[in-house]
Amino acid sequence: MLSVFPSLLILGIFAPFILRLSVGVYFFYTGYRHIKEEREILVKEFANKFKTIAKPLVVIVAIIEMILGLSLVAGFLTQIAAILGMIFALKLLWFKNKYPHFAKNDRTLYIIIFVILLSLLFTGAG
Structure with missing residues (x-):
C-alpha cells in the first residue's frame, strides 16, 4: 500500500x-476525580440503591480506576488491565443513564476506550 509519509512507518511500534x-x-x-472532587455527589447518587455501602463503594471503585490507570501507564499486566478496562468501559456505558454523575462523558468516549483496549488486548503491551 502506498503511504504519503513512508518514513513515519518506522514509528508504528509506538502506536500501542x-x-x-x-x-x-x-x-x-x-479515579482521582471521583475520590477528590466528586465523592459526596457520587455517594448521594449511589445511596438510593446501595444505602450503607455507598461511601466505601465510591472509594473502592475510584481506587480500582486509579490502579487500572497506573497499570496501563506502567505497562504492567497490560492485557489483563485491558480486559478489566473493557469491562469498566461497558459498565460506564450502562451507568450513563442510571448514574449520570459517575459516567459524565459521552457514550462515544466509552466506546472509543473499549475499542482502544480491545486493540491493546490483541496487539500486546506496546
Whole structure:
C-alpha cells in the first residue's frame, strides 16, 4: 500500500504505547476525580440503591480506576488491565443513564476506550 509519509512507518511500534498511555491517564484521572472532587455527589447518587455501602463503594471503585490507570501507564499486566478496562468501559456505558454523575462523558468516549483496549488486548503491551 502506498503511504504519503513512508518514513513515519518506522514509528508504528509506538502506536500501542501512545494508546496505552492515553487510556491509562484517562482512567487514573477519572479515579482521582471521583475520590477528590466528586465523592459526596457520587455517594448521594449511589445511596438510593446501595444505602450503607455507598461511601466505601465510591472509594473502592475510584481506587480500582486509579490502579487500572497506573497499570496501563506502567505497562504492567497490560492485557489483563485491558480486559478489566473493557469491562469498566461497558459498565460506564450502562451507568450513563442510571448514574449520570459517575459516567459524565459521552457514550462515544466509552466506546472509543473499549475499542482502544480491545486493540491493546490483541496487539500486546506496546
